[in-house]
Amino acid sequence: MNKSSVSSFRLPPAVVVLLRHALPEVAGRTVTAITAEVPAYAEAFAGEMGAKIEGAVRAALAMFLNLIARVEHADPARGAPMEPALEGAYALGRGEAKYGRSLDALLAAYRVGARVAWRDMARISVEAGVDALTVTEFAELVFAYIDELSAASVAGHADELASTVRARRRNLERLGRALIEAEPPHALVAAAEAAEWAPPGTLTAVLLPERAVGNLIDLLDPRTLHVDADGERAVLLVPEAHGAGRAHLIRLLAGREVVVGPARPWERAAESYARADRALAMGLSGDTEEHLVALLLGADPGALADLRARALAPLAGEGEASRAKLADTLRSWLRHQGRREEIAAELFVHPQTVRYRVTRLRELYGDRLRDPDWLVMLTVALAA
Template sequence: MADEGSTAYGRPWADIPRELADHMRPHLDEVADDMIQEIQTRVREYDRPGDGSYSSTLRTAVERVLHYFVDRVADPGHDPSPVTDFFRAIGRGEAGEGRSLDAMQTAMRVGGMVAWRRITAGADALQASPRMLGSVGEVLMQFQDELAAAAAEGYSQAKAAVAGEMQRRRKRLLDLLFADPPAAPEAIADLAAAAHWPVPRTVAAVALGRHHQDARHPAFPPDVLADLTRRTPSLIIPDPDGPGRAKLVDRALAGTLAVVGPTVPVIEAARSIQWARKTLGLVQRGVIDTEGEVIRSVEHMSTLILFQDEELITSLADLRLAPLAHLRSSQQDRLAETLLAWLQSGRNANEVAMRLHVHPQTVRYRLRQLEELFGDQLLDPDLRFDLEIVLRARALLAEGAGEHIVSPAREVVGDSGEVVSFRRT
């Protein structure tokens, strides 16, 4: 069973004679000088002859390490926290200065080499056994590992803190860009600079479906602002129409329910996200088909116009489709489908038959029914325009019927007392 001085690595500290510390202490200043000289010679980053404060910091670090090492030789249970905390702080400092830990780790290896050289040089005078020298070498490597691990921990903590703060700034910037009314350009520029986000000339906002929260997170380019914690997870794509940008966006969003809003100036980002959200809502209701690809609002502008004010278009449908009110639901559907195809095909019965895959005689029969129901309304261009609008909206909703419809149909009572549904049920 291991004694009090044992560590997770075994017994190396406990196997070193305590009196070795007394032999080391008188030589610590000399060893520190050797270490500093060797480090500055071998590690270019530490050779700063004109920087007195840096040389002082290097000496402080070397002396702390040496004194702690000797104290631990004298007492294997010596508290390591002061020196490990010191190296955590060094790691945080290196991260804060934007440097890697490579130079520091090289300096530690050089320092360890100098220490081992001095120990082996005095081994004969100490009459040190091979076993004792092996234990000293082992604790020396173990000690270096402990300090390197502490520095790496501090480095990671600082990097995580910086990344977290940068992410918070970018989320605040996203909020500012989506503000309505728009924020002042100066406020956007200031926060963008703090978030290390170069302000582009144009942007496009992206709205993501909620199911994205349970899926893998796409890897977005670093210039994309993202907040996946919003009620509607959102992005801002800089310069969306630049060379290769569309393909880049499509790759990043592959497999994700995503709608890209229109390209707008930066200060109009709120308009882009509004249209992206409206489009996403229609996609989720089945009105707009995804086909498994990234959706762009600009490709569905006519549909967006139709559904910009659903109460208004429902009222127009109630008015213009009133002649169908007394018919059964199935009859309403057939005649509405035929009337829309007739309006879209230039009022050509044969083309209507081809569109609907029915016999031309069937089409002519339905058209006679429609003429009886609507009368002279079908001769008025303005009324035909209204009819096409409401019938297009009706057809889009019918395509998204069933599980995709997330809100109840609007129903009105016709003159006959029967229910007329704008949305298919």
């Protein structure tokens, strides 16, 4: 309210007394009107709660009358007369947000309440002989007062929503971290409930630079979880990215600097993250499903080195150049199941050269080239 407007306003004390006396009736009619015109409040105003709200309306109107009556005698030490009313309106706004009611309903209630309360107060003032100019000024002050209460409630509503959003964001971050750290199932369920997050069937880990998250996350399922891995790298846990959903995700990520883990049941999202993280450490990118052999071979580098040494031991006596050519020929021979023309085409040599090298391989390996276990070992060793 404009302080100069309040200080210049004069309402006869006898009229103020009449208005105070009428407050219970005015408050009752105000609540009735709000209940009828703002459906969102019909249930809230019923029963015991209605009586409490009616009391709050009466207190707000009484505060206004106190403000008018005490202007000339205000004690600076007692603080601003409006503060209690504004604090109450702010708390009301926060409470409305907590109960999930919209700002539209709250402001509509203020408008209806102001109209009905003013109609009654104006009638009482006119009947008491207040002149038209004073009634007009009184109206301005009433609606200015309601505007300030509305603004305070709007601020409370906005603050509560912002606080709720921040709290949920923190809970979602905790849930995402719990998932990639493979916390026990009961802890994951509790974290999901705290975050008000409906678990999907599967989650797929996507590793990408933190700077790229903003342009991407809005394109993904709204339940996607975002975990800041180290300030520079982020982890997105994308729901339902399996089957056709995975194909869509891969298309969406095409051309981006990402590593995509496999889809896993949501409680086992840590498995998807672990594979994607391992692929990244190996310098791989894109869809890890396309790098399964490399991932498998890289799981135990020491074991792979030992296997290679054993599998290629028969070539140890050859010269370096010959050993390399024979290893290439053996790899192609395994890949093309001995088809000489295809081996020659792949190696860019004459078929007779292939025949010569294969003969030499048979001399060095003997029956081992017909042993299934040895063929598997050679295939793995030469795939690296």
